[in-house]
Amino acid sequence: MALTRMENGFLPRFLVTWLITAVSLLATAYIIPGISLASFTAAAIAAIILGFVNAIVRPIILLLTLPLTILTLGLFLLIVNAISLSLVAYFTPGFTINTFWDAIFGSLILSFVSSVLNHLFGVAES
Numbered sequence: 001m002a003l004t005r006m007e008n009g010f011l012p013r014f015l016v017t018w019l020i021t022a023v024s025l026l027a028t029a030y031i032i033p034g035i036s037l038a039s040f041t042a043a044a045i046a047a048i049i050l051g052f053v054n055a056i057v058r059p060i061i062l063l064l065t066l067p068l069t070i071l072t073l074g075l076f077l078l079i080v081n082a083i084s085l086s087l088v089a090y091f092t093p094g095f096t097i098n099t100f101w102d103a104i105f106g107s108l109i110l111s112f113v114s115s116v117l118n119h120l121f122g123v124a125e126s
Contacts, residue, residue: 034102038094081107
């Protein structure tokens with residue numbers, strides 16, 4: 001059962017999702033040694049930029065790499081997620097990723113932690 005329900009409209013759900021993403025980024029930086037965040041402010045900014053990258057850039061990359069994604073039975077999506085996370089680190093001051101492998105493992109950890117927290121706080125439920 002979820003700890004809280006986000007039934008008060010768009011803004012509270014948006015804010016909770018944003019905070020969960022920022023906390024997930026901090027957890028990812030704590031777990032993966034090659035990823036570092038300078039502060040919670042950097043994580044909050046990175047969460048906003050991640051939202052924009054996932055809404056605008058990632059669909060374009062997915063469309064351009066669709067044949068390769070089909071050929072690899074979806075495994076190329078790991079690379080697309082790593083590219084997206086690296087792009088966020090490039091545009092966010094105080095957020096660094098050392099290697100591409102760190103970005104790949106970081107995107108996996110970020111997805112897992114974010115999914116657990118979203119489920120825990122009932123954000124993903126409709």
